[in-house]
Amino acid sequence: MRIVVTGGAGYLGTHTSLSLIAAGHEVTVVDNFSNASRDAVRRTSDLAGSDIPVVEGDLLDRHLLEEIFAETRPDAVVHFAGLKSVGESNAQPLRYMTNNVSGTLQLLDAMDAASVRRIIFSSSATVYGVTETVPTPEDHPLSVTNPYGRTKLMTEDILRDLAASDPRWSIGILRYFNPVGAHPSAQIGEDPRGVPNNLVPFVGQVAVGRHEAVSVFGGDYPTPDGTGVRDYLHVMDLAEGHVAALDRIASRTGVDVWNLGTGRGYSVLEVIRMYAEVSGRPIPYRIVERRPGDVAVSYADASKAARDLGWRAVRSLREMIEDHWHWQDANPNGYDA
Ligand code: WQD
Numbered sequence: 001m002r003i004v005v006t007g008g009a010g011y012l013g014t015h016t017s018l019s020l021i022a023a024g025h026e027v028t029v030v031d032n033f034s035n036a037s038r039d040a041v042r043r044t045s046d047l048a049g050s051d052i053p054v055v056e057g058d059l060l061d062r063h064l065l066e067e068i069f070a071e072t073r074p075d076a077v078v079h080f081a082g083l084k085s086v087g088e089s090n091a092q093p094l095r096y097m098t099n100n101v102s103g104t105l106q107l108l109d110a111m112d113a114a115s116v117r118r119i120i121f122s123s124s125a126t127v128y129g130v131t132e133t134v135p136t137p138e139d140h141p142l143s144v145t146n147p148y149g150r151t152k153l154m155t156e157d158i159l160r161d162l163a164a165s166d167p168r169w170s171i172g173i174l175r176y177f178n179p180v181g182a183h184p185s186a187q188i189g190e191d192p193r194g195v196p197n198n199l200v201p202f203v204g205q206v207a208v209g210r211h212e213a214v215s216v217f218g219g220d221y222p223t224p225d226g227t228g229v230r231d232y233l234h235v236m237d238l239a240e241g242h243v244a245a246l247d248r249i250a251s252r253t254g255v256d257v258w259n260l261g262t263g264r265g266y267s268v269l270e271v272i273r274m275y276a277e278v279s280g281r282p283i284p285y286r287i288v289e290r291r292p293g294d295v296a297v298s299y300a301d302a303s304k305a306a307r308d309l310g311w312r313a314v315r316s317l318r319e320m321i322e323d324h325w326h327w328q329d330a331n332p333n334g335y336d337a
Pocket residue numbers: 084086123124125126176177178179197198199200202214215216217218227228229230268291294
């Protein structure tokens with residue numbers, strides 16, 4: 001199928017575009033490059049062995065969207081484009097609502113006008129809020145505690161309303177747990193701007209000497225070693241999950257939702273120790289106060305994706321860390337501008 005990948009120059013967008021092409025799809029990347037680099041798409045094209053068309057633009061530009069759909073006539077959209085920092089969203093809620101929700105509304109309107117009614121939406125486990133049950137299934141109650149999470153939940157609700165109003169839509173909602181790692185070639189990977197909020201990219205920057213120690217946010221959680229437990233997922237597993245979800249929605253209408261996670265959790269200290277072992281570099285850390293808004297434990301019940309999509313995460317934590325380290329070591333300053 002012809003697929004438009006919004007946010008296709010980003011971390012998840014590049015890796016997913018590569019897997020889509022490997023599965024025989026044609027990809028067009030749309031990105032405003034507010035948090036991604038052209039070099040990332042160039043390298044993804046090299047890995048794919050074909051030039052990936054790139055359209056620079058913003059989902060708020062309705063005219064541009066109409067042009068894109070008229071020219072590419074896509075069969076489906078994989079929608080990653082969005083701002084994604086929990087902390088930043090607390091400081092800039094309107095920017096997050098405009099970019100993530102209004103942008104998606106413009107996208108859906110333009111898709112409908114062009115009779116493109118298949119979409120995979122990039123949601124997040126953050127919509128589960130403070131989880132009552134772990135592992136967490138898709139029918140767990142939804143609640144959000146920050147504007148970023150609210151944009152994800154609002155968009156999910158918009159998609160559910162759309163599917164209920166018009167049976168021609170085929171919608172797959174994917175709730176990611178903690179994507180980490182990089183393509184094993186070390187050519188593409190995660191390249192956060194500024195100081196990384198997320199654990200693994202920060203640990204990688206400690207390993208290459210860009211920071212002197214990891215601040216472990218809390219050592220007094222009710223977990224085996226007192227530090228936070230999360231469901232880390234290799235980005236290539238996540239990418240392959242999108243290919244499987246696209247296959248699923250291509251043959252049916254309606255809306256459905258799947259967790260993308262491994263179904264098991266690792267603590268902050270386990271990640272740090274694995275990184276030190278894999279990289280051979282000391283990873284100093286100090287335990288500090290809990291980060292506001294963090295939950296103690298989060299990991300997926302991943303059985304629905306296995307049942308419906310025939311997809312399971314297959315890469316281990318060691319592979320995630322090895323692939324992240326190879327990317328980090330080969331690209332200490334990330335992509336070229
Ligand atoms: C993981 C663990 C921290 C950094 C976030 C978003 C979520 C999704 C994934 C977008 C936690 C601890 C972290 C550090 C630390 N993003 N930590 N020191 O918070 O589970 O999820 O990213 O969809 O929406 O909330 O990921 O990598 O920030 O934290 O101790 O410098 O590492 O407390 O236990 P998180 P994370």
